[in-house]
Amino acid sequence: MSEHVTIDKLAEHVGQEVTVKGWLYNRTDKGRLQFLLLRDGTGLVQGVAFKKELSPEAFEAARSITQESSLIATGTVRADERAPGGYELSLSDLQIVQLAQDYPIAPKEHGIDFLMERRHLWLRSTQQWATLRVRATVIRAIRDWLDDHGFVLVDAPILTPAACEGTTTLFETDYFGDKAYLTQSGQLYNEAAIAAFGRTYCFGPTFRAEKSKTRRHLTEFWMVEPEMAYADLDECMRVEEAFVSYIVGRTLEERAEELAILERDTTPLEGIAPPFPRISYDEALMILEEAGESLPWGEDFGAPHETAIAARFDQPVFVHRYPTRCKAFYMEVDPQNPELSLSVDLLAPEGYGEIIGGGQRTADLELLERRIVEHNLPREAFEWYLDLRRYGAVPHAGFGLGVERTVAWICGLHHIRQTIPFPRTLGRIYP
């Protein structure tokens, strides 16, 4: 057998005989000529089996192999402009590893429930493959940027004794006789970590037992949450715009092929760069009024509002200083106006909505104690969090970026369920 080469490296082997190990994606039967579209996880290449160039057994394998059968193919790499990917393989041998019978996902259209029920197989389809490769790159870009900008990864726990933002949307489990909840955010833990490390982030799965069935909700999703000591709202926005611009730029650079498969028009993404526009909540309300989507002061935005606001801008837009009552208990109060919080959300363009929520957290012990009472939170569970204001409190800020919403935006996908390998939604926990 010739050297095993992955499809993404075929360009380095033009004129050589190599072996590819993978699966059959599609086949076109022209009698003495069989066109086999092969995939191995790194890409696609067309294998050409010409009857007179293979042994009778190998040609019979090429003629009879079915969709998604596993195979080992040997052939010579030829540059061919007409071929998908620019190269093809003139086959000299083909072995079927396992013959797949009646693979359920045909190249025809299937309904979303049919496909989600077969998510373990659907991942092999080109669009899903492309989306999840973009996801992997987005995640790498996130980690690299943070690691290279002085943020220390400090994993927050998943099993927690108390809710970060209310108790109605929590998954509960028995913890050796006590109640425990799946985390909705690592932020409170990040606030402990910054006093040890200065700048930190956590990055893991988070959970919301929400009964909402929208295109923007999953019950299990990944969130990265950076937090910074000695940082205010402005610094938070500066970090966010540099961070998001890097993620978009690096993904465009490394995943052009995948974005092309997804037919994503990348023009709007190519212009993403700091500074992002900054508008206040009050200014956002005026935009909504002009757009015929007015909202009473004090209410939070829904998806249509976010879309209407973002439609005014080519860049992601910061909306800052939401009413205190819209936001979580730990938000810092605006010294100019106590009804406002030093909060900021980042809305993606093109109708993709909020991708970041964050802002400055209060450093004040008494304010926090009052808020815990106002929000009916169990004080005992927050004693450790109050300690952070007793011992070396500092002005600090941070934010959470949702991975799936960011991937949906970059890929141009309407629904976030395709941006995670095995989505968990109101109606789905299988496979």
Place this chain on the structure above:
Amino acid sequence: MSEHVTIDKLAEHVGQEVTVKGWLYNRTDKGRLQFLLLRDGTGLVQGVAFKKELSPEAFEAARSITQESSLIATGTVRADERAPGGYELSLSDLQIVQLAQDYPIAPKEHGIDFLMERRHLWLRSTQQWATLRVRATVIRAIRDWLDDHGFVLVDAPILTPAACEGTTTLFETDYFGDKAYLTQSGQLYNEAAIAAFGRTYCFGPTFRAEKSKTRRHLTEFWMVEPEMAYADLDECMRVEEAFVSYIVGRTLEERAEELAILERDTTPLEGIAPPFPRISYDEALMILEEAGESLPWGEDFGAPHETAIAARFDQPVFVHRYPTRCKAFYMEVDPQNPELSLSVDLLAPEGYGEIIGGGQRTADLELLERRIVEHNLPREAFEWYLDLRRYGAVPHAGFGLGVERTVAWICGLHHIRQTIPFPRTLGRIYP
């Protein structure tokens, strides 16, 4: 105020006046001279406050500031061989941001329960700081190596409908009326992912509701699980030894200071390099017999056995081909001997025990169906997993590396509870 500089960058500012924002770690009072040990999350530096060089208010702040108060200090950077870190700050100004009263963790010895109850503060202590910085580097090394060797990150779900390795040690939650479990391993999902991506990994928190209270167990821990299509047991071991050697080497390179703080003798780590010794389970039993720790054939190793086996080697040692009955239902059978599985564990030296478990998974549908019956697993929950053998099965292998055990080994820590920011153990879910 002068330019804000982090302590790890002071060397670039010798002779300049800079501002450091952080906390007081310790103070030595010499009357007109106050030695303040400052930390800001990136490192420690000694600030010297000489009465005649500060305003009366600033000197009073220096004289009265308490442990873990937050502060903003301005001073000139001076190289000083005697100073911790090699530099000191001749202070010209000091502002207290928040004065901490009676910080509970004094520089004296505290019991482990006292410290764990205050984990949110204990993180600031130098040894905890150093350990978690090593952890962050180990995780970055893991991801970089995999990303750079053709492995695609494909996150496995946390909420799962069925148990991977038995149901007795699962955390259960209600999923909108159905039962769901917190994952113990993403491996089964990885096996779906490799058919789409060739080589993949998942990396996230995993859970075991085990009632064991040992120095090697956490109920929540992080595991990285690479999986490879068209790979056998030998390939698995080659990848593991390259991977582990890289992680150790990069950590030594980037975290020498932290390992020195931990008083880790790095000599044994410096020699870690492929190839690692490979012994069979049967050979391991002979070693145990010689060591006076004999074990009947067919039983799995406990911690003392692992220590006795590893003591024979300077490198981590592979133990392969465990009895089928010791291992999970999906393990491939050794074609030479059906009572053996193509499994392999990697035992760390110096008594740190198993850090990797893995091996070749069976590609055979019928064998897998039989095993599911033998292991009393609910067949419906595994239908999707069986599909992977129906549609394009390939020889494949993979493994799981436990982050906390690896960090414990590299740091030379007896107990793994300090290798994770907020440990979850049988008796602890707070803070």
